[in-house]
Amino acid sequence: MSSRIVRHGAVRLALHRLREGDERVRLLLLHEADGSAAELAVPPWEGEVWALDFTGHGDSSAPSGGGLSAEILLSDVDAALQEIGPSTLWGFGLGAYIALLTAAAAPESVRGVVLSAGRGLAGGGPEPQPLDRSPAVQLAALRGAELLRAEAVADVRPPGYARLLVRQARELGAGRLSVDERLRGEAGEIPWLQAVIDSDGVRCEPASLALAEAARIGG
Amino acid sequence: MSQETDTTPPASDVESRAADYPGARAPEREFFVDAGGVEIRCIEWGRESDPLLLLAHGGADFAQTFDVLGPRLASAGWRVASWDHRGHGGSGRAALYSWDADVRDALAVLDHYGREAIPVVGHSKGGGLFSFLCSALPERFTHFVNIDGIPGVDRRYGKELTLEERVAGRDRLWKRWLEGRRRSAGHRRRPGSLAELAERRAAMNPRLSEEWLRYLVTVGATQSEDGWRWNLDPAIRMGGAGPWRPSWGLRGLAEIEVPMLVLLGRIQEPMGWGTTPEEVKPYLPASVQLQAYEDSGHFVHIEHPERAAKAILEFLS
Numbered sequence: 001m002s003s004r005i006v007r008h009g010a011v012r013l014a015l016h017r018l019r020e021g022d023e024r025v026r027l028l029l030l031h032e033a034d035g036s037a038a039e040l041a042v043p044p045w046e047g048e049v050w051a052l053d054f055t056g057h058g059d060s061s062a063p064s065g066g067g068l069s070a071e072i073l074l075s076d077v078d079a080a081l082q083e084i085g086p087s088t089l090w091g092f093g094l095g096a097y098i099a100l101l102t103a104a105a106a107p108e109s110v111r112g113v114v115l116s117a118g119r120g121l122a123g124g125g126p127e128p129q130p131l132d133r134s135p136a137v138q139l140a141a142l143r144g145a146e147l148l149r150a151e152a153v154a155d156v157r158p159p160g161y162a163r164l165l166v167r168q169a170r171e172l173g174a175g176r177l178s179v180d181e182r183l184r185g186e187a188g189e190i191p192w193l194q195a196v197i198d199s200d201g202v203r204c205e206p207a208s209l210a211l212a213e214a215a216r217i218g219g
Numbered sequence: 220m221s222q223e224t225d226t227t228p229p230a231s232d233v234e235s236r237a238a239d240y241p242g243a244r245a246p247e248r249e250f251f252v253d254a255g256g257v258e259i260r261c262i263e264w265g266r267e268s269d270p271l272l273l274l275a276h277g278g279a280d281f282a283q284t285f286d287v288l289g290p291r292l293a294s295a296g297w298r299v300a301s302w303d304h305r306g307h308g309g310s311g312r313a314a315l316y317s318w319d320a321d322v323r324d325a326l327a328v329l330d331h332y333g334r335e336a337i338p339v340v341g342h343s344k345g346g347g348l349f350s351f352l353c354s355a356l357p358e359r360f361t362h363f364v365n366i367d368g369i370p371g372v373d374r375r376y377g378k379e380l381t382l383e384e385r386v387a388g389r390d391r392l393w394k395r396w397l398e399g400r401r402r403s404a405g406h407r408r409r410p411g412s413l414a415e416l417a418e419r420r421a422a423m424n425p426r427l428s429e430e431w432l433r434y435l436v437t438v439g440a441t442q443s444e445d446g447w448r449w450n451l452d453p454a455i456r457m458g459g460a461g462p463w464r465p466s467w468g469l470r471g472l473a474e475i476e477v478p479m480l481v482l483l484g485r486i487q488e489p490m491g492w493g494t495t496p497e498e499v500k501p502y503l504p505a506s507v508q509l510q511a512y513e514d515s516g517h518f519v520h521i522e523h524p525e526r527a528a529k530a531i532l533e534f535l536s
Contacts, residue, residue: 009403009454010314055315064256065305066323067315071460075400082401105393105460131354131471136319140326143255151319161462168386 003059008079014059015052015080022047025215026087026111028080030095031057033120033153043090044208046215050087052080054098056148064144068151070123074101081109088175088214090207093118094152100162100196103169103177112175112214115196116207117183120153126191128156159195166199176217178203178210240434242524243286249309252302254327260309261302261328265293271337272535274301275325275345277368277490277517279423279451281308283438284342288520291528297535302328304344306452308439316455318463322351329359338362338535342520343491347468353479354471364480364531367517369502370468371494396460403454410446413437423490426516469502480508480534482527484515491517508534 006013016037018029025047029040036058037051053060054073077098081087088111091099096115103110124135131137135154142150169177179197181204187194197204246262253259262282272292276284282301293299303310305324313320325348329337338361341349346368353363411419417432424432440447481503487493496511503509510530512519520527 007404009400010312061314063314065311065313065315065320066255067305067313067317067320069315069317069319069461071396072315072317072400075397078397078400104389106397128467128470131351132356134319134322134351134355136322136351137326137355139319140323147255151317154319156462158462164386164389168389171386172390 004083006079006083008055008076010063011055011076012061013052013055013076013079015050015083016059017048017050018042019045019049021045021049023085026050026084027211027215028052028077028084028087028089030054030077030089030091030099032093032095032118034149035092035094035119040092043211045211048084050080050084052077054094054152056145056152062145062148066139066142066147066151068148070098070101070152070155070157073098073152074105077102078106078109081106085109086111088112088114088211090114090116090211091118092116094120094123096121097123097157097192100165100169100177103174104165104172105168107169107172107174110169110174112177112210112217113169114178114180114207114210114214115183115193116180117186121183121186121193122153122190123157123192124154125156126158157192159191162192162195163199166196166202170201176203176210176214177201178205178207178213180207180210181205182207240287240431242291243434244290245286245438246283246289246301252327252331254305254324257305257313257324258311259302259305259324259328261300261331263301264289264299265297267298269293269296269298271332272297272299273329273332273337273339274299275339275341275348276301276304276307277343277345278304279307279455279490280343281435281439281450283308284435284518284521286434286438287524288528291524292531295528295532300328300332306455308450312452312454316452321348325349325352334359336361338364340364340366340531341368342366343368343517350468350472350475353475353477357476360477362480362535363475363477364482364534366482366519366527367484367491367494369472369481369483369492369494369499370466371492371498392460396456399456406453408448408451408453410443410448413440413442413447416440416447416449424488424516424518426486426488427518427521431521469499472502473504475504478506478534479504480530481510482519482530483509483511484517484519484522485511485513486516488516 346365
């Protein structure tokens with residue numbers, strides 16, 4: 001494994017190459033909540049395999065003062081893709097949601113997306129919390145990386161918004177969108193995920209099949 | 220010409236003189252509060268023994284935007300305090316910016332002054348911050364004045380945009396967001412003369428006088444060898460790009476139990492929400508006092524400092 005640091009604003013992002021291979025067929029893994037690239041197994045894949053540590057996680061820097069959001073995490077992935085080039089994204093838990101965001105927001109850099117299980121899939125729920133229970137107030141006692149990690153899973157994930165993201169990713173050419181079929185059982189509890197599964201053009205299939213198809217199409 | 224006979228004042232002196240503003244007074248005290256690792260600059264006017272009144276400024280603005288209103292309130296017997304939001308004015312530049320982080324910074328400032336309930340005044344984003352906190356932590360506040368800081372009803376969604384329109388709009392939003400994030404590393408604000416910065420600001424605040432905008436440059440920008448630069452971290456992205464919609468900002472307003480005065484400017488301009496009393500009234504508590512200024516834009520307290528101060532003081536009394 002080799003690693004490099006990507007400067008992203010005031011944050012230093014750790015980007016790890018887990019396996020060398022064909023650069024034209026590139027896979028970027030996005031870890032779950034409270035996780036890191038170091039915990040990810042290298043999957044069967046013909047080309048290069050990379051993994052990113054999100055801001056405040058793994059070997060990436062954990063700036064003080066909080067302020068992390070799903071959109072910041074999306075921009076972490078964008079910075080990684082700017083560094084390594086267009087890739088298929090395989091996201092776990094929190095990383096799955098961020099992979100979907102990236103497919104919608106930076107479709108030119110995404111060749112396909114596979115969403116798999118992991119911590120942080122539900123985020124902060126489908127609608128904002130009552131204000132007295134909002135993370136803005138509830139997380140006030142936390143500091144440093146602990147605050148960042150809590151913020152990473154506190155964002156609101158409305159199902160209508162997820163449908164919009166799928167539509168945008170599809171129309172703007174982000175490649176194949178797949179949900180690991182093992183997530184079907186969890187989707188009833190996670191409205192954004194159910195909305196994705198129910199969207200036109202999204203395949204619910206084994207992750208191994210999704211990856212094989214993504215690699216066949218061209219990473 | 221020798222130095223002894225050159226009577227032309229240095230450029231910096233000329234610019235300082237041009238920046239005087241009637242009724243404006245710099246704060247008497249300044250200190251910093253630690254907000255989880257970000258240094259927040261706090262300022263105060265008035266006697267320290269007087270009761271506390273906390274003011275919050277708007278986005279892309281500064282605590283010293285209250286250099287006219289603050290002293291007026293202080294002269295009526297209040298210890299008036301405010302702070303620069305993170306990345307603004309003299310506060311520290313943070314690695315990350317978010318609404319929640321701003322809320323927690325506000326809490327850090329509140330906590331600095333203790334747990335006793337206090338009255339607060341917020342303009343624009345500052346009004347939004349205090350709306351949020353008055354809903355979440357009503358026991359911390361005695362009175363709340365919101366100056367043109369209530370988001371408008373979401374007109375875009377009210378029009379029932381088609382999915383195609385929403386996809387296209389979202390695509391533009393994402394592009395702006397990601398381009399801004401990509402640029403943020405090492406990016407510095409564009410320098411200019413004092414007059415140039417005032418002119419740039421006038422595009423956002425067309426109703427404010429050149430005299431005021433020049434004054435604002437002297438308290439909200441820093442002069443270096445190549446000119447003045449606004450003390451605003453370029454990494455701050457106004458508006459964000461997430462699922463948030465203005466209607467979320469109206470949540471909880473109707474349940475605010477803290478006595479509330481709302482001052483709305485009727486004249487729409489680029490920096491404000493353009494919220495009208497008619498559309499926002501259903502979202503406010505029945506007990507709210509609402510004053511609409513027909514002859515004011517977003518900066519009610521700068522266009523009409525006497526009227527705004529009088530309204531606030533009467534409400535607090």
